[in-house]
Amino acid sequence: MNYIDELNEPQREAVMTINGPVMIIAGAGSGKTRVLTYRIAYLIEQGVDPFNILSLTFTNKAAREMRKRIEKVAGTNARNLWMGTFHSVFARILRSEAEKIGYTSNFTIYDTDDCKSLIKTIVGEMQLDDKVYKSSSVLGRISSAKNKLISPREYVNNAILRADDESAMRPKLGEIYKIYQERCFKAGAMDFDDLLFNTNILFRDHLDVLNKYQNRFKYVMVDEFQDTNLSQYLITRKLAARHQNICVVGDDAQSIYAFRGADIQNILNFEKDYPDLKVVKLEENYRSTQMIVKAANSIISHNKAQLRKSVFTSNEDGALITLLKASSDNEEGKLIAHAIFEDKTQKQLVYNNFAILYRTNSQSRSMEEALRKLSIPYRIVGGISFYQRKEVKDLISYLRYAMNHNDEEALKRIINYPKRGIGDTTIAKIILFADEQGITLWEVISNIGKFMSGRTADLIDQFSIIIKSFKLIIETKDAFEAASHIAKVSGILKELYDDKTVEGLARYENIQALLNAIKEYVDSEENEDKSLGAFLQEIALVTDARDDKDADDDKVTMMTIHSSKGLEFKNVYIVGVEEDLFPSQMMISSREDLEEERRLFYVAVTRAETKLTLSYATTRYRFGRLKPCEPSRFLTEIDSKYISTPQKSSGFVDSEDGSSFARLKLGGVPKPKPTQTPGQMAAKPYTPSANFAPSPTADLAGGQRIEHQKFGMGTILEVDNSGNDGKAKVSFDNFGEKTLLLSFAKLMIV
């Protein structure tokens, strides 16, 4: 009970109102996670069986964090608590109720790559133009339909959707959706959205099942409620319909998943759906300084769609927000690395107090390089997951296929890997044939002799014999033994073992690591179900790289802003605050949703406790080309009272070999060579002078301590590049005046 005393008044109310519908509007840094965990602890203390509590989150990371904190407060009592992401919880329920909706319990979960690949084959089979029907946009369209619970049949009959598709010159989308759905079903597969869609179907068509779970989940809690989509909302509403003990926690200012169908409308609907709703607002920020809170407020105030909240803090004023200006993305990295180094020594902080946040995962590269040069340890959260690596996916595909012989996407990956002499045309033929005959893939493959003969038929037959043997193994051995056997017999292990290149070695190690992970899974007492199917189900939903390995090490954390939600750090560095990058070009052009980008910026800013640094570069590599960049409009939206004027960059840029160059009065950055299309006259000949675009120049200033490649260390006294002849006269304190030429002078910064 003592923990209740730590809470302020609204927090306490949020924790102790356990019966009836509750909506907690929780401003950034208002102790939301604490309230949620205490609320669960309080429920348990009031005699509620953890077995009857369902706590839903949005991301794996949030789920992990929550579980950790609950265990701290409630100890082992929390063991039986149902907690996880929407997808993992309902995948589990679907797995045990699969037969009711026509699936088997070992259904496959298709990841995004599988879905795209399936769409590609369907578009190919329908002989449509895959440039018009790009897999990513088709999938996006299907996904958003599913999130709104629009079935293929309803999609085709929906006049608005059809008009949309026709005006986008994609009239066949509804048909693709229909076929896609049939193919998934036939393959015994669900995509991410199906997990929610089919849960809705299950609860709609099987009231006994709904009843069972309604009775079971007496208390339902939803974190990050502003990020739920319609499909998720309806599931929770149904589940809570009996007991009405539903508690949602959210902040409309932090809604950043509209691209996944999240709908702020859910918050408004919620008040309508539950007339006796209790609304609690948490508005006091305990996390950040005055400066940061006020700056954040000034940012979010530019959004029209925002409601009913004024976040304030009684923390100290704190330092101004620092703005850094770099001449390139590499230099940006260097500035940030130096800033971290300095801040750490000055304030006596540890690396764990630092986070670098960016809009896109690809921005991590320049940061990484810079940190490595200064020997600053770091961890990257997110990025390419272990389970998305090619070799890992290959072995998993074997496991998947051994479990589910109709898994079309797994089959496509493995039937000719390692090489068996079964080519793409053969695979396409088999799939098409199965479809025409209305039989499953496995029926074709396992009886290939009935349908064709010849060398290829023999090869396919051999393949089917291997698969049959795998099935036997799975039925008799545990997940680890089965997986090791399959890795060996499939030939994957040998294939990678024979590859003696550095990458090959790494791939082999990754396979071993996967096998180890399976071993761990089997050995862990937490996992009751040790079957291969259970393991596969589990990892299908782990899309983020796991970071528990180095969680205790002292390291700077790097991640996208999206994955930073819910976290906090003493010092935060938001990099790449440039127009077209943040806000993202895509977001503005495709959905015209500047407000979501702004909320994202708000989320990033409010991660900081004591010090916030923003940076932008004036040039950045994009698709291998150096492109000029403008500072983001968001920078001008911050009240100037709270932010410093941009610090001038040092004028150094990096070369490919790692040495630093000083950028002197340079003509500009090279323009790309004009690509010549056949039939066109050759453009002007490529001459250096004509091929330099104007670009910002960063003059080398006196006082810089540098190392010259030939002459050694020195300090610059004066720079004279008035000659404008591509040369600059630079005088040094210890090796006199040197004439440095061309756009870059070879100088090493120290």
Place this chain on the structure above:
DNA sequence: ATTTATATCTTTTTT
């Protein structure tokens, strides 16, 4: 069927 060369496209965030 497989390997190699060439062209094209990528350009967000996560389950």
Place this chain on the structure above:
DNA sequence: AGATATAAAT
């Protein structure tokens, strides 16, 4: 730049 698709050569 890097990944992926297409075309041509083996």
